[in-house]
Amino acid sequence: MTTVTVLKIEDLRTYFYSRSKQAFIRSVDGVSLEIEKGKALGVVGESGSGKSITALSVMGLISAGPGVISGKIGFRSDRIQKNLLQDLEDFVKLTARDGKIMDVSKDVVGWDRNTERVMQKLRGKEIAMIFQNPKSSLNSFTSVGKQITEAIRLHTSIKSQPEAKDRALTWLDRVKIDSPRLRFDNYPYGLSGGMCQRAMIAMALACEPSLLIADEPTTGLDATIQSKIVDLLAELKSELGVTTMLISHDISIISRLSDSVAVMYGGTVCDYGPAKEILSTGFESKHPYTSALLASIPSAQNIKEKGYLQAIEGEVLDTINVPAGCRFYSRCNRVTEKIRERCERHEPDLREIRSGHKVRCWLYFD
Amino acid sequence: MKHYSQIPGEISEFSDQPFWKKADAVDLAYVGYGLLIVTLVVVSYLLGSFSLLPRDPQEIDLGLMMARPGTAGHLLGTDFMGRDMLSRLIVGIQAYFLPGLLAIFIALFLGAVLGVVAGYRGGTFDTGITYFTNLVDSFPRLVLILLVVAAFKPDIYYIMLVVGFTNLPVVTSLIKGKIQFLKQKNFIEADVALGVPTSTIILKHILWHNCRSLLIIQATLGMAEAILMETSLSYLGFGVQEPTPSWGNMVQSGANYFMQGKFWPSTAPALAILFTILGFHLLGDGLNNILEGKRNT
Amino acid sequence: MKPSAIRPIALVLSRELIITVLLLLGVSFVVFIILFASPGDPFSVLLEGQLSTAEVRAGVREVMGVPRSWTTQYLSWLAGMLTGNFGTSIRMGLPVLPEVLRVGFNTLILTIGSLIITLLIAVPIALYSAVRGTDKISWPLTMFSYVISALPVFWLGYIVIYFFTHKLGLFPLAFGFSSAGQPYRWLYQLLPIFVLGVGNGTISEVIRFLRQEMGRVMAEDYIRTARAKGASVWKHSFKEGLLIPVTEIVASKIPFILGGAVIVEQVFNWPGMGRMAWQAAQDRDYPVIMGIAILAAVLVRMGSLFQSVVYVIVNPRASKE
Numbered sequence: 010m011t012t013v014t015v016l017k018i019e020d021l022r023t024y025f026y027s028r029s030k031q032a033f034i035r036s037v038d039g040v041s042l043e044i045e046k047g048k049a050l051g052v053v054g055e056s057g058s059g060k061s062i063t064a065l066s067v068m069g070l071i072s073a074g075p076g077v078i079s080g081k082i083g084f085r086s087d088r089i090q091k092n093l094l095q096d097l098e099d100f101v102k103l104t105a106r107d108g109k110i111m112d113v114s115k116d117v118v119g120w121d122r123n124t125e126r127v128m129q130k131l132r133g134k135e136i137a138m139i140f141q142n143p144k145s146s147l148n149s150f151t152s153v154g155k156q157i158t159e160a161i162r163l164h165t166s167i168k169s170q171p172e173a174k175d176r177a178l179t180w181l182d183r184v185k186i187d188s189p190r191l192r193f194d195n196y197p198y199g200l201s202g203g204m205c206q207r208a209m210i211a212m213a214l215a216c217e218p219s220l221l222i223a224d225e226p227t228t229g230l231d232a233t234i235q236s237k238i239v240d241l242l243a244e245l246k247s248e249l250g251v252t253t254m255l256i257s258h259d260i261s262i263i264s265r266l267s268d269s270v271a272v273m274y275g276g277t278v279c280d281y282g283p284a285k286e287i288l289s290t291g292f293e294s295k296h297p298y299t300s301a302l303l304a305s306i307p308s309a310q311n312i313k314e315k316g317y318l319q320a321i322e323g324e325v326l327d328t329i330n331v332p333a334g335c336r337f338y339s340r341c342n343r344v345t346e347k348i349r350e351r352c353e354r355h356e357p358d359l360r361e362i363r364s365g366h367k368v369r370c371w372l373y374f375d
Numbered sequence: 376m377k378h379y380s381q382i383p384g385e386i387s388e389f390s391d392q393p394f395w396k397k398a399d400a401v402d403l404a405y406v407g408y409g410l411l412i413v414t415l416v417v418v419s420y421l422l423g424s425f426s427l428l429p430r431d432p433q434e435i436d437l438g439l440m441m442a443r444p445g446t447a448g449h450l451l452g453t454d455f456m457g458r459d460m461l462s463r464l465i466v467g468i469q470a471y472f473l474p475g476l477l478a479i480f481i482a483l484f485l486g487a488v489l490g491v492v493a494g495y496r497g498g499t500f501d502t503g504i505t506y507f508t509n510l511v512d513s514f515p516r517l518v519l520i521l522l523v524v525a526a527f528k529p530d531i532y533y534i535m536l537v538v539g540f541t542n543l544p545v546v547t548s549l550i551k552g553k554i555q556f557l558k559q560k561n562f563i564e565a566d567v568a569l570g571v572p573t574s575t576i577i578l579k580h581i582l583w584h585n586c587r588s589l590l591i592i593q594a595t596l597g598m599a600e601a602i603l604m605e606t607s608l609s610y611l612g613f614g615v616q617e618p619t620p621s622w623g624n625m626v627q628s629g630a631n632y633f634m635q636g637k638f639w640p641s642t643a644p645a646l647a648i649l650f651t652i653l654g655f656h657l658l659g660d661g662l663n664n665i666l667e668g669k670r671n672t
Numbered sequence: 673m674k675p676s677a678i679r680p681i682a683l684v685l686s687r688e689l690i691i692t693v694l695l696l697l698g699v700s701f702v703v704f705i706i707l708f709a710s711p712g713d714p715f716s717v718l719l720e721g722q723l724s725t726a727e728v729r730a731g732v733r734e735v736m737g738v739p740r741s742w743t744t745q746y747l748s749w750l751a752g753m754l755t756g757n758f759g760t761s762i763r764m765g766l767p768v769l770p771e772v773l774r775v776g777f778n779t780l781i782l783t784i785g786s787l788i789i790t791l792l793i794a795v796p797i798a799l800y801s802a803v804r805g806t807d808k809i810s811w812p813l814t815m816f817s818y819v820i821s822a823l824p825v826f827w828l829g830y831i832v833i834y835f836f837t838h839k840l841g842l843f844p845l846a847f848g849f850s851s852a853g854q855p856y857r858w859l860y861q862l863l864p865i866f867v868l869g870v871g872n873g874t875i876s877e878v879i880r881f882l883r884q885e886m887g888r889v890m891a892e893d894y895i896r897t898a899r900a901k902g903a904s905v906w907k908h909s910f911k912e913g914l915l916i917p918v919t920e921i922v923a924s925k926i927p928f929i930l931g932g933a934v935i936v937e938q939v940f941n942w943p944g945m946g947r948m949a950w951q952a953a954q955d956r957d958y959p960v961i962m963g964i965a966i967l968a969a970v971l972v973r974m975g976s977l978f979q980s981v982v983y984v985i986v987n988p989r990a991s992k993e
Contacts, residue, residue, distance in 0.1 A: 024379075032381045068900055075379050106383065113379045118807075133902035140900075145893040150911045150986065160901050196988045212901065330385065401811065510698040512924075513969040517931035518946075521953040522703065525961045526710035599822075603873065607935055610826050611950055626827055633830045636838070645827035653822035656876065660818075 013046040013085060015220050015252045016067070021080035021094075023059075023066045024113065025073050027329060033110070035328045036062040038276035040080075041359070044220070044269075049246060049253040051267030051284065053260055053302070055325050059276040060256045064222045067093065067254075068138055069128035075115045078103060086135050086219035093127060109331075134164035137213035141225035143205035147197040153205075154193030157181070157212045164216040180211040184241060203234035207241065214245065222254045227262055239265050260306055264288045269365075272299045275326035275336035278359060282366030296370050297343040335371065343372060402661040409595070409658020412651055419465045420472045430459040432466045433618055441637050454625070454640040455632050463620040464647050470614060470621040474535035475601030479594050481539025486546025487590070491577055493547065494554025495563075501551075508544035516541045517607065529613040531605065538604050542597050549589050554581060588666035592659045599655035606648050622648050681984050688980045692973050699969040700753065703962055704746050718959055722752040722759045753966070759959035763951075768963040772945065776967050779944035782865055782936070783929050783971070787922055789869025790878060793817075795918070798882035802890060802913075817876045825871035825932055829939035832867050836860075864940040872932040874925045881921050882914070889913035911986050923979035926972050 023037040037059040044050040052060045066077050067084075078101050082093040100120040104112035140146045148156055157180070158173035167173050174193070181189035184207040197205055206226060213221060223242065227235035243266050246253055257263055263270060263284075270287040272280040280287055280296035287299060301321045323340035332338065334353045344352055348371040351357075359369045422428060429450065436457030444452040444460075451460040493504040520537050527533055557563050566576045582590075608614040609623030617624055622644040629640030707718065752759070758768035797817060801810040889895065889909045898908040934946030941947070945964050952960035 026379045033379065070896060070899055074377055111381045111383065115377055115379075117377050129902060131902075132900055138900040140893065140897060142893060146897045148894045148898070148908050150988065151908075159903055163902055198989050209897070399806070401806065506695070506698070509695055510702065512927065513695060513699055513972045514702075514965065515927040515930035515934075515968050515972070517934045518949055518965050518968045521934070521949050522706060522961050522965045525953045525956050525958060526706050526712070603824075606824060607826075607931075610824075610935065611938060613953065623824075626824065630830060634834060634837070636834075641827060641830060645824050648827075649819070649823045653818060656818060656822060660876075660880070 014043050014083070015046050015085055016254065017043040017081075017083035017085075018063070018067065019081040019083070021063065021066060021077070021082065022110075023062050023071060023077045024075055024110070026075060030329060032329050033113075035276050035331055037066060038328070038331065040273070040276070040278055042271050042278065042281070044252055044254055046252050047250040048268040049255055049266050051263035051270045052254065052256045052273060053258065053263045053270060054273035055258055057275075057325050057328065058273040059328070060258075060273050061224050063273075064138065064224050064254065064256055067222065068132060068136060069093070069124040074117055075101075075113045076117070076120070078110075078113055078115065084131070084136070084220070088219075089131070089135060091127070093131075095127070096123065133160055133213075133218070134216055135218055136220045136222065137216065137218040138222040138224065139206070139209045139213050139226055141228040143209050143226075143229075144197055144200075144202055146209065147205055149197050152194050152196055153200065153208045154178075154181075154195075157208065157215060160212050161215050176215060177211070180215045181208065183245075184208070184211045186211075201234075202230045203238060206230065206238055210238075210241065210245070214249070214251065218251075220252050220254065222256070224256045225258070226255075227257065227259065235259075235262070242266055260288070260302055272296060272302070274298050275331065276328050277336065277369065278367075279337065279369040280367075281359065282363070286363070286366050296337075296368050297341045297372070298337050301340075301342070335369075345372070348372060399664065402664040405657035405661030406665065409654045409656075409661060412654025413658065416468060416472065416651060416654075419468045423466045423469045428459075428462040428465055430462050432458060432462040432620055434458060441632070441639055443639070451643060452639055454643075455629060455637070460639075460643050463625065464622070464644060467620045467622040467625065467644065467647070470531065470609065470619075470623075471602050471605035474531045474605065475598050477532060478535040478539035478542065478601045478604075479597040481536060482542035482546055482597050483590055483594060485540075486543035486593075487550055487582060487586075489543065490547040490550025491554065491581065494551040494558075495577065495581075504547065504551075508547050511541060512544050514541065516604065520604065520608065521613075524608075524613055529608075531608075531614055534604065534608060534614075535601060538601055539597075542593075542600060546590070546593050549593070550582075550586055553586055553589065557581065557585060588662065592663050592667070595655045595659035595662070599652045599659070602648065602652055602655070684984045685981060688977055692977050695973055696966075696970065699966060699973075700750055701746070703965050704749065707958060707962060708742060708745075712956065718749060718759050718962065722749065722757050758963045758966075761952075761960045762957045763955045763960070764957075768959045772948070772960065772963040772967055775943055775948050776945045776964075776971075778942065779930070779933050779937070779946060780971070782868060782933050782942060782944055783926070785862075785865035786869035786872060786929060786932075787925075789866055790872065790875055790925075791918065791922070793870065794875055794878040794882060795914070798879045799886060799914075801879070801883045802886035814876075814879065817879050820870060821873050821876040823871060825867060825873070826935050826939050828871040829864075829867045829936060832863055833939070836863065864936045864942050867939070868929065868932050868936045871936075872925075872929050874928050878921050878925065882917050885917035886913040915986060916983055919979040919982045923975040926975040927968075930968050930971065 019041050021037055021040045022035075025034040025036060026032075027034055040059065040063055042050060042052070042063070052063070054060050062071070065071050067082055071077055077094065077097065079097065080094055084091055084093055097120070100116045100123065102114040103110050147153065154174065154177055157177040158170060161167055161173040161176050162170070165176075167176060178189045178193060181192060186192050186204055186207050192200065192204070192208075200208065210226075226242070227238050230238065239262055242253070242255070245251060246266070253266070255263060255266055267284045269282060270280075270284045271278050272287065280299045287295065288303065298321075305321060321340055326332075326336050333356070334351070335341070335356055338344070338352045341352070351371045357369050357371050357374065359367045360374055361367045362373045430448065434457075436453065439446070439449070439453055439457045441455055442449055442453045442457075444450065446452055449459050449461065451464065454460055454463065489504050489508070493501045516538065519541065520534050523533060523537050554563070562580075563576065566580060571580070605614060606621065606623035606626075609621040610627045612624070612627070615621035615624060617628060625644035626641045626648075629642075629644075632638075633641045756769055758772070760766065761768055761771065764771065794817070797810070797813045801814065804810055886909065889912045890905070892912075895905055895909055898905055930946070933944060934949060936942065937944045937947040938950060945967065949961055949964045951957070952964065
């Protein structure tokens with residue numbers, strides 16, 4: 010059985026710029042990920058770790074400057090195979106000093122035009138994305154049903170409204186919305202958050218995309234509803250085999266849905282491997298950040314072991330002031346004397362320590 | 376092609392650039408030009424008040440009618456009666472300067488009072504004041520002024536009273552909006568809980584700290600409005616009368632000559648109006664962008 | 673629109689209508705106060721003008737001379753107005769309301785035409801700036817709009833007239849609205865519309881407002897979703913980003929346009945409300961100027977009402993408020 014890699018991100022860098030501080034905001038600073046067909050990749054990290062920006066970079070939805078500046082995004086579906094960042098070097102010139110990028114010259118208008126040309130054919134049809142805050146992510150001036158049929162008519166062979174409506178209703182049913190016929194004509198303000206999210210999922214999947222990106226789909230919803238949405242996504246994944254990229258800061262969500270997991274911190278991936286390995290409790294071969302994250306989940310086991318919730322000391326990395334050494338160094342509680350100097354001065358690269366499991370930490374290299 | 380550069384060295388939370396580096400160059404240019412105009416206006420007003428003019432604005436010189444700018448002794452040429460253009464333009468400022476200040480004062484003062492009451496007290500006061508401001512907004516300024524002119528006399532101060540009044544809805548709603556914003560952020564609640572006296576809350580905390588840039592901006596726009604009104608009215612024949620110069624009546628009396636191809640008598644005052652109003656507008660907008668707009672990185 | 677949506681919309685509209693009526697009452701009161709406080713006692717002139725000739729002959733005037741409380745005066749004047757009796761013009765001797773309505777219609781043409789011109793200029797610039805930000809094209813355009821908004825509209829009028837009469841030789845110098853026999857009469861009638869549309873002084877503000885609103889909408893979550901699903905951003909942003917802001921800014925600028933009309937009608941000898949108001953102010957023709965002030969306020973409030981109507985129809989949530 011051959012495995013097809015649907016999405017392969019290599020060394021992606023997406024920077025923004027703060028005029029008031031005259032410095033770069035290095036939101037995505039060298040990220041590499043891949044997802045195989047039919048599998049789900051969970052991307053987990055705190056706010057500011059760059060996970061959403063990574064997803065938006067794939068979709069070509071970054072509008073602030075300078076935006077995507079280097080890397081490769083390989084996308085492969087049944088119909089298309091392409092590097093989404095093809096010819097990026099023709100539009101961008103980078104100057105680095107001491108290994109850090111300090112100058113960027115980019116033909117923003119030209120690159121945007123190029124991106125639109127490429128992504129227009131893919132968005133909604135090959136790659137679909139759903140967002141957090143489903144109520145505000147839907148157009149409050151049009152009925153929910155119309156928004157779904159719009160997508161259907163754009164991206165599938167169904168062009169007539171009655172047929173599209175049929176399909177939309179089928180999908181509304183599939184995402185477990187009650188009284189689909191009634192809900193079809195509702196406006197987003199008339200639906201609950203959970204229902205809006207279901208509708209968004211219907212809207213995304215009705216066009217049968219090759220890749221689904223879910224950016225914090227449960228954030229902003231009530232806890233019980235969150236659980237139901239995750240269940241729905243798991244069900245759809247096993248029924249339809251949708252290749253999924255799931256982004257969340259909530260590790261419990263990630264654990265219920267992912268085949269492999271990437272842990273992001275400060276704009277880079279620090280731990281990457283099969284879900285079973287990364288998410289298991291215990292210290293084996295894991296990035297200190299991952300272990301700390303797991304230890305801070307409110308779970309019966311954690312509380313039983315320690316008696317309290319372990320918070321991670323320190324503050325989230327400010328992606329403007331990226332340190333010279335390991336990004337997690339200032340908060341790490343597993344630094345040993347042997348590696349301290351290296352941790353402080355040099356950033357480790359992402360290295361495979363076991364088959365399929367990569368970690369960015371000096372503890373594991375020798 | 377866009378270029379982004381980072382300066383080497385540590386970036387701290389407090390290394391924000393001073394506002395003159397952070398602000399758009401365009402906005403700084405606007406403010407610069409605006410301040411230049413304000414200075415010219417104030418200086419001209421003073422010159423006019425003390426009659427420190429290059430030449431007598433009423434002095435007729437039929438031998439030198441409609442001379443071009445730069446003619447000997449007449450920096451900006453002469454009008455159709457040979458009177459010095461520059462002096463007449465300077466004196467024209469007298470027509471709107473003090474009345475304009477009156478209009479600004481009324482708009483800001485009454486507008487602030489109403490805005491504070493509406494925002495701070497809210498409830499029925501808010502409804503009543505909203506009704507009142509909507510009412511004032513229902514009248515076209517010029518028509519209302521003509522009504523007042525018909526009923527009373529065409530006195531520029533009466534007129535500026537009306538202008539001030541018609542500008543107050545904007546001020547009221549801006550101040551009310553600011554107060555609602557502060558309320559939302561619980562600043563006011565905190566103040567009250569700390570026992571700060573109401574007058575201090577209103578005068579110092581709300582108006583001075585939070586609203587002063589807003590008020591300054593409204594003052595500039597108000598002056599632009601006043602100039603527009605005064606010149607329009609004197610153009611229509613209701614303000615300052617010939618031979619006393621006002622930019623408006625200067626354009627009007629030069630009209631016939633304009634149609635004969637002799638543009639300068641009408642154009643010089645028109646350009647004065649243009650550049651001056653432009654100056655106040657740009658000043659207001661530039662300040663608005665710098666002080667009120669760009670709060671984010 | 674579903675039938676079920678009509679009832680809540682009707683409710684909201686009736687509320688708006690009531691507010692409009694209350695405001696117009698306020699308008700009449702303000703006008704009354706101004707006239708009543710005037711030293712020349714124009715108010716009696718007004719009330720007299722409302723009487724028919726028969727009543728005058730019958731000596732009702734004597735009764736009128738008896739001092740009455742100002743409330744009764746106001747109410748009888750108001751009653752007269754509500755029955756269409758706006759009094760009689762001092763100068764022309766004609767009943768005010770029909771005359772004012774006649775010229776008001778001309779001003780309405782001028783107003784609507786110039787609003788269209790203003791929008792034709794402002795909307796493309798605003799949309800372009802909203803999408804592209806400050807770049808080589810949008811900056812000079814914005815600068816241009818500032819200059820246009822500061823130039824005195826009467827001077828612009830002269831320039832346009834000069835250009836068309838002398839350079840193009842299309843019209844003789846002494847022109848009039850109904851100058852018959854002119855080959856380009858329709859073009860001539862467009863001139864004041866063009867001048868008022870360009871020179872009314874609001875263009876830079878309109879551009880700034882529309883750009884700000886469109887920019888705000890473009891940053892909304894639902895537009896990001898539309899982009900992500902490959903849908904047309906313009907289609908989704910139109911209602912909140914263009915339609916509603918345009919009606920809002922148009923409604924709020926009507927007073928300015930009417931003011932500008934006073935001047936433009938002077939320059940072009942256009943027989944509208946503005947020119948009549950100017951004449952009335954000169955003649956102290958109180959009934960006429962009062963009628964025009966009230967009619968102008970009515971036009972302004974109509975614009976406001978129109979804006980509310982559009983808002984309620986477009987926004988599904990509005991009817992629930």
